[in-house]
Amino acid sequence: xxxxxxxxxxxxxxxxxxxxxxxxxxxxxxxxxxxxxxxxxxxxxxxxxxxxxxxxxxxxxxxxxxxxxxxxxxxxxxxxxxxxxxxxxxxxxxxxxxxxxxxxxxxxxxxxxxxxxxxxxxxxxxxxxxxxxxxxxxxxxxxxxxxxxxxxxxxxxxxxxxxxxxxxxxxxxxxxxxxxxxxxxxxxxxxxxxxxxxxxxxxxxxxxxxxxxxxxxxxxxxxxxxxxxxxxxxxxxxxxxxxxxxxxxxxxxxxxxxxxxxxxxxxxxxxxxxxxxxxxxxxxxxxxxxxxxxxxxxxxxxxxxxxxxxxxxxxxxxxxxxxxxxxxxxxxxxxxxxxxxxxxxxxxxxxxxxxxxxxxxxxxxxxxxxxxxxxxxxxxxxxxxxxxxxxxxxxxxxxxxxxxxxxxxxxxxxxxxxxxxxxxxxxxxxxxxxxxxxxxxxxxxxxxxxxxxxxxxxxxxxxxxxxxxxxxxxxxxxxxxxxxxxxxxxxxxxxxxxxxxxxxxxxxxxxxxxxxxxxxxxxxxxxxxxxxxxxxxxxxxxxxxxxxxxxxxxxxxxxxxxxxxxxxxxxxxxxxxxxxxxxxxxxxxxxxxxxxxxxxxxxxxxxxxxxxxxxxxxxxxxxxxxxxxxxxxxxxxxxxxxxxxxxxxxxxxxxxxxxxxxxxxxxxxxxxxxxxxxxxxxxxxxxxxxxxxxxxxxxxxxxxxxxxxxxxxxxxxxxxxxxxxxxxxxxxxxxxxxxxxxxxxxxxxxxxxxxxxxxxxxxxxxxxxxxxxxxxxxxxxxxxxxx
Ligand SMILES: [Zn+2]
Numbered sequence: 212x213x214x215x216x217x218x219x220x221x222x223x224x225x226x227x228x229x230x231x232x233x234x235x236x237x238x239x240x241x242x243x244x245x246x247x248x249x250x251x252x253x254x255x256x257x258x259x260x261x262x263x264x265x266x267x268x269x270x271x272x273x274x275x276x277x278x279x280x281x282x283x284x285x286x287x288x289x290x291x292x293x294x295x296x297x298x299x300x301x302x303x304x305x306x307x308x309x310x311x312x313x314x315x316x317x318x319x320x321x322x323x324x325x326x327x328x329x330x331x332x333x334x335x336x337x338x339x340x341x342x343x344x345x346x347x348x349x350x351x352x353x354x355x356x357x358x359x360x361x362x363x364x365x366x367x368x369x370x371x372x373x374x375x376x377x378x379x380x381x382x383x384x385x386x387x388x389x390x391x392x393x394x395x396x397x398x399x400x401x402x403x404x405x406x407x408x409x410x411x412x413x414x415x416x417x418x419x420x421x422x423x424x425x426x427x428x429x430x431x432x433x434x435x436x437x438x439x440x441x442x443x444x445x446x447x448x449x450x451x452x453x454x455x456x457x458x459x460x461x462x463x464x465x466x467x468x469x470x471x472x473x474x475x476x477x478x479x480x481x482x483x484x485x486x487x488x489x490x491x492x493x494x495x496x497x498x499x500x501x502x503x504x505x506x507x508x509x510x511x512x513x514x515x516x517x518x519x520x521x522x523x524x525x526x527x528x529x530x531x532x533x534x535x536x537x538x539x540x541x542x543x544x545x546x547x548x549x550x551x552x553x554x555x556x557x558x559x560x561x562x563x564x565x566x567x568x569x570x571x572x573x574x575x576x577x578x579x580x581x582x583x584x585x586x587x588x589x590x591x592x593x594x595x596x597x598x599x600x601x602x603x604x605x606x607x608x609x610x611x612x613x614x615x616x617x618x619x620x621x622x623x624x625x626x627x628x629x630x631x632x633x634x635x636x637x638x639x640x641x642x643x644x645x646x647x648x649x650x651x652x653x654x655x656x657x658x659x660x661x662x663x664x665x666x667x668x669x670x671x672x673x674x675x676x677x678x679x680x681x682x683x684x685x686x687x688x689x690x691x692x693x694x695x696x697x698x699x700x701x702x703x704x705x706x707x708x709x710x711x712x713x714x715x716x717x718x719x720x721x722x723x724x725x726x727x728x729x730x731x732x733x734x735x736x737x738x739x740x741x742x743x744x745x746x747x748x749x750x751x752x753x754x755x756x757x758x759x760x761x762x763x764x765x766x767x768x769x770x771x772x773x774x775x776x777x778x779x780x781x782x783x784x785x786x787x788x789x790x791x792x793x794x795x796x797x798x799x800x801x802x803x804x805x806x807x808x809x810x811x812x813x814x815x816x817x818x819x820x821x822x823x824x825x826x827x828x829x830x831x832x833x834x835x836x837x838x839x840x841x842x843x844x845x846x847x848x849x850x851x852x853x854x855x856x857x858x859x860x861x862x863x864x865x866x867x868x869x870x871x872x873x874x875x876x877x878x879x880x881x882x883x884x885x886x887x888x889x890x891x892x893x894x895x896x897x898x899x900x901x902x903x904x905x906x907x908x909x910x911x912x913x914x915x916x917x918x919x920x921x922x923x924x925x926x927x928x929x930x931x932x933x934x935x936x937x938x939x940x941x942x943x944x945x946x947x948x949x950x951x952x953x954x955x956x957x958x959x960x961x962x963x964x965x966x967x968x969x970x971x972x973x974x975x976x977x978x979x980x981x982x983x984x985x986x987x988x989x990x991x992x993x994x995x996x997x998x
Contacts, residue, residue: 572617
């Protein structure tokens with residue numbers, strides 16, 4: 212079937228389904244020609260969430276049909292038929308006992324001329340209403356700002372209508388928030404049946420009416436070791452993890468450093484006592500809807516406890532995953548005595564990801580498997596491709612093995628973090644969610660950040676929510692529905708073709724997608740940019756005049772245009788439009804997308820980054836005299852990019868190449884241990900080249916403080932002669948905060964990868980230069996690779 216035949220506008224689809232289905236059957240006409248004989252009736256003892264379900268139903272029906280249905284509590288005098296919402300006496304008298312339903316289980320059932328929509332407490336009735344609005348009225352919540360509302364002249368349902376269901380996974384969350392208007396965002400996610408809001412606090416006004424009390428108890432949803440340990444007195448020093456060089460590491464944030472000593476019985480006692488405190492406090496705060504999952508999971512770093520006993524356990528279980536599991540089992544056993552309903556959740560992540568042998572998880576333990584992408588040093592998952600792909604044999608086996616050890620949760624990644632450009636995980640999603648279900652996964656969560664830089668963000672967010680509810684649904688009709696509603700029926704076929712084309716070309720990349728920078732993605736060739744241009748331009752022509760839809764299409768140009776600019780030197784001349792036009796378009800669309808998708812607190816920074824990048828594209832930075840005439844790769848701003856999360860900033864510096872340099876100042880107290888911070892600018896200056904491919908330092912160099920230039924100017928420091936590996940980065944300063952990936956320069960075509968590497972560095976401040984009035988800092992403005 213061709214794409215065109217496949218595409219029936221969503222609104223028409225709804226009518227067709229209804230009219231065709233209803234033609235042969237008796238039907239209940241709920242609204243017709245702007246009128247309705249129906250009253251919406253709610254139970255006398257309805258909860259706030261059930262009352263909100265009534266509001267959701269009537270407000271949405273008014274939008275699509277123009278009819279305002281009257282609303283009454285059960286028991287009041289009324290004439291004509293009714294839609295009974297929630298746990299009504301009417302439903303009970305028709306043999307429906309919602310008391311036996313699960314907390315998110317729902318039912319939609321016709322009863323004569325009446326209709327029942329309800330479910331278990333505390334979310335079931337809301338879910339019933341949203342299912343009804345989606346399935347019967349064709350309404351879709353496609354992004355925070357856009358609800359698809361088809362116009363319905365006659366709204367009818369079959370008189371034998373009966374649907375019942377519940378989401379396939381008990382816990383569902385996607386980390387993809389726009390923070391500007393928390394209420395709007397939370398309602399959008401809730402309507403798409405998300406119930407895990409990670410670290411986002413829910414405004415009090417929404418907790419009851421949207422049934423959004425927390426799924427995971429205090430203190431938070433992940434990396435909780437820090438919360439459990441931060442106030443341990445000095446007498447418990449041995450409960451912290453022992454580093455390889457024999458030091459107890461006390462975490463200063465949920466990013467570490469270090470973990471705990473898992474085998475020390477005292478550590479377990481401290482966790483159990485604190486867990487009981489959290490449970491008590493949460494039950495006091497949410498007496499009717501308290502959380503039952505408690506997260507006790509490692510800090511976000513890869514340093515495990517290397518004490519003799521912990522290492523012996525790792526050997527016994529053939530994996531460090533067994534050490535953490537034994538620890539969690541002990542806590543779970545103790546807590547089960549008083550709280551049999553509590554589940555204790557722990558990470559199988561980084562050092563604990565490998566499934567252990569000779570141990571099973573207790574029935575009240577939930578192991579949360581997080582398989583990092585290959586762009587991370589310890590990652591092994593090609594996150595944009597299905598788990599059935601040949602690259603993902605190890606991650607798939609790990610998942611299956613963990614599912615045999617105990618109950619399972621998944622922390623998924625819908626993106627690749629270090630390569631931003633035209634790419635999606637849309638082909639991976641349906642397969643992966645089905646695999647999760649087959650392996651009895653109970654809880655799913657996915658990270659989906661970088662909304663501006665990646666392709667089809669809104670589609671992936673919406674599709675992810677759909678598949679988390681029911682992975683057995685066919686993804687293709689869902690994608691078509693989204694395309695028709697989001698881009699309009701005229702532009703949708705072109706956007707669908709563009710998505711299909713992008714996926715076909717992505718499939719040509721032989722390596723895991725986290726391992727190849729844009730510069731080495733040969734699929735992003737001239738043909739790619741020609742075809743993408745054709746399809747996106749055709750979509751824009753088809754949507755002419757519709758400002759909203761045009762902005763959604765323009766958003767898809769951002770990653771494509773960025774890739775064309777980044778790959779300029781690998782493309783043949785002759786592409787249209789010309790480079791100057793692409794630069795202007797990238798800036799305009801990028802800034803607009805930031806306005807739509809980035810929260811106000813990060814907006815200015817994101818805008819600055821785009822403006823900077825565009826400015827940098829036109830700066831001509833001459834090669835220093837000493838390298839003239841040599842075969843070199845010269846890396847300066849704008850290729851040098853900041854990494855403000857880790858404290859590395861791109862700053863203006865008149866002495867720097869192109870006027871900009873990466874600066875490492877003094878980081879805040881929660882980034883490194885106090886011990887490390889004390890020596891931050893007083894140690895010798897180290898630099899090196901690390902290969903994430905072979906997980907080895909290819910070269911390191913220590914520059915004694917006496918050998919550092921004292922003139923507060925940039926100087927070249929030779930790192931030495933090295934042979935690049937596919938995934939290398941240079942780093943300077945022993946914090947490794949200053950770093951730059953060199954992966955686009957690796958030649959896989961037989962050419963030599965041997966280079967002499969030079970770093971242009973400047974040190975400043977009293978720590979380096981006697982009498983200096985400047986802030987202590989190390990700056991990098993240039994890296995030169997010389998053949
Ligand atoms: Zn230990």
